[in-house]
Amino acid sequence: TGVYRAQVQGHRNNINAADNKVYGYSLFVSHMLFRNFFGYLEGERMNTVKQETEVHTSEWDQSLHIGIGRKVKVTRWLELQGLVLFNALHDNQDGRFNNPVVFKTAVRYRK
Numbered sequence: 535t536g537v538y539r540a541q542v543q544g545h546r547n548n549i550n551a552a553d554n555k556v557y558g559y560s561l562f563v564s565h566m567l568f569r570n571f572f573g574y575l576e577g578e579r580m581n582t583v584k585q586e587t588e589v590h591t592s593e594w595d596q597s598l599h600i601g602i603g604r605k606v607k608v609t610r611w612l613e614l615q616g617l618v619l620f621n622a623l624h625d626n627q628d629g630r631f632n633n634p635v636v637f638k639t640a641v642r643y644r645k
Contacts, residue, residue: 615640
């Protein structure tokens with residue numbers, strides 16, 4: 535998968551785009567365990583670009599998400615997925631991620 539994330543900050547009088555931008559990529563594998571539950575493993579690499587005054591800084595961050603997900607069939611061709619994951623490489627030193635637990639959702643189109 536590919537990722538690009540931009541932050542928006544809202545104040546009383548206006549809404550501005552934050553200077554922090556995140557982009558990266560991930561590889562994942564999932565395997566059905568039983569009924570609508572599946573195991574999930576994802577390796578992810580994210581680059582954070584910050585602009586502080588005139589200086590741009592860039593840093594790569596790795597994560598390894600391990601967890602379980604559940605799929606719910608909405609229609610014959612549409613499926614929703616919810617995942618609860620644990621980041622095995624969590625490091626709160628940089629302050630980017632406050633918690634090693636990650637929640638993800640997905641929409642899947644099936645023929």
